[in-house]
Each structure stands twice: as structure tokens, then as C-alpha cells.
Amino acid sequence: MLLVDDNDEGRILMKWYLDYVGYAVDTASNAMEALSMFDSKVYDLVLTDNSMPGMAGVELAQIIKSRSPATPILMYSGNPPHDRSSLDAVILKPAHLDEIKEAMVKLLSAK
Helix, strand or coil, X not given: CEEECCCHHHHHHHHHHHHHCCCCCEEECCHHHHHHHCCCCCCCCEEECCCCCXXXXXXXXXXXXXXXXXXXXXXXXCCCCCXXXXXXXXXXCCCCHHHHHHHHHHHHHHC
């Protein structure tokens, strides 16, 4: 999976947790970095924040969905967008990490 968050502490904590519960996680610190890394053959899910400098997570989601409509996108944000058409699920910050894992399991099992 690809984890995208400009907050270093949050990204490191989330990667540690997801690695711990068995996911292979690559990280990007912004949307442009994530777009340069994204390959639908490599990443089965994208977990992104929305509020990031340069490009918001919702814009990232729209571009990824245009490239790979079947890739699930989960947004974990304190400031989610009004238009959620490019998102498969949204979890509001703060939330327990298990809630994020459960949403990921649900999205991946529906794939």
C-alpha cells in the first residue's frame, strides 16, 4: 500500500503500525511524490491525508482514480473534502489506528 501524509510524525507512526499488523507500506510525504511512485501493479490501496502543501489529497485521489479506477483510496483527515466521489472511504482524525486497519481490510476484501 501507499501511505501519503506530509506530517512526518503521523506518517512514521502510521507506517510502523501498518507494518506491525502485516502490511507492506511505502510512504510519500506529499502528493507529487506519491504520483511519481504510484503504480497500480505495486499498490493495492492508497491511504492519504487531505491537507497537504502543493496538492490536496482529494486531487491526488482524482488523478489516481483516473489512472486506476479499481485502486481503493482511503482518506484519513481532519479536513476531508466535500466532494468525496474519488474516495472509497473517509475516516476523520483523530481515530484509533484499528479503525483505519478495519477500513483497509473492508476495502481490500471488496476489491
